[in-house]
Amino acid sequence: DTEVTQTPKHLVMGMTNKKSLKCEQHMGHRAMYWYKQKAKKPPELMFVYSYEKLSINESVPSRFSPECPNSSLLNLHLHALQPEDSALYLCASSQGTSGFVNTGELFFGEGSRLTVL
Amino acid sequence: ELKVEQNPLFLSMQEGKNYTIYCNYSTTSDRLYWYRQDPGKSLESLFVLLSNGAVKQEGRLMASLDTKARLSTLHITAAVHDLSATYFCAVDKNYGQNFVFGPGTRLSVLP
Numbered sequence: 001d002t003e004v005t006q007t008p009k010h011l012v013m014g015m016t017n018k019k020s021l022k023c024e025q026h027m028g029h030r031a032m033y034w035y036k037q038k039a040k041k042p043p044e045l046m047f048v049y050s051y052e053k054l055s056i057n058e059s060v061p062s063r064f065s066p067e068c069p070n071s072s073l074l075n076l077h078l079h080a081l082q083p084e085d086s087a088l089y090l091c092a093s094s095q096g097t098s099g100f101v102n103t104g105e106l107f108f109g110e111g112s113r114l115t116v117l
Numbered sequence: 118e119l120k121v122e123q124n125p126l127f128l129s130m131q132e133g134k135n136y137t138i139y140c141n142y143s144t145t146s147d148r149l150y151w152y153r154q155d156p157g158k159s160l161e162s163l164f165v166l167l168s169n170g171a172v173k174q175e176g177r178l179m180a181s182l183d184t185k186a187r188l189s190t191l192h193i194t195a196a197v198h199d200l201s202a203t204y205f206c207a208v209d210k211n212y213g214q215n216f217v218f219g220p221g222t223r224l225s226v227l228p
Contacts, residue, residue, distance in 0.1 A: 042219060103148075106207075108159045
């Protein structure tokens with residue numbers, strides 16, 4: 001069982017809707033990530049939060065808005081999406097600090113499959 | 118810019134056979150990861166390789182890292198159908214701040 005929990009697992013929305021994807025981890029990790037994955041492609045990094053601060057935004061359109069309320073939670077707010085935004089959205093976490101015991105390994109949630117009509 | 122390549126991209130093999138998947142990357146890094154993804158599912162961590170010469174084995178899979186050659190291999194021994202999946206290697210240059218995936222190798226093990 002994954003220790004990174006994502007909700008909802010499936011989401012269908014129209015182009016004028018506003019919805020949110022949620023992610024939660026209880027491993028004490030200090031870095032959290034949003035990735036987007038299209039079919040038959042590798043995951044592509046969207047955002048990185050390190051110690052609850054946005055540290056990387058990979059030129060993602062403003063219709064995607066991340067939020068990190070605390071070190072265990074990560075949200076992705078969606079507004080005015082396009083059909084081409086349909087994809088699997090993966091949340092991940094890692095220890096997030098340099099140091100002897102930090103392997104840098106990413107732990108992924110099950111993903112939220114988004115369909116934009 | 119960090120680039121990660123995998124070879125082959127598609128692999129169809131018979132049960133019981135051996136094969137190797139290769140992962141090349143473009144810039145210096147000593148942190149490389151292998152993940153498995155089943156269709157419609159998330160990514161499962163297989164191996165974490167953190168130094169030159171690192172070798173890890175789990176069941177029929179063995180991964181190694183040569184940082185001087187910027188090459189990692191994932192060797193499959195006596196393949197079974199359950200190994201059918203897509204395998205991604207990923208390279209990390211900065212503790213998650215630059216974590217780049219290869220394109221993936223789609224493995225199909227035939228009976």
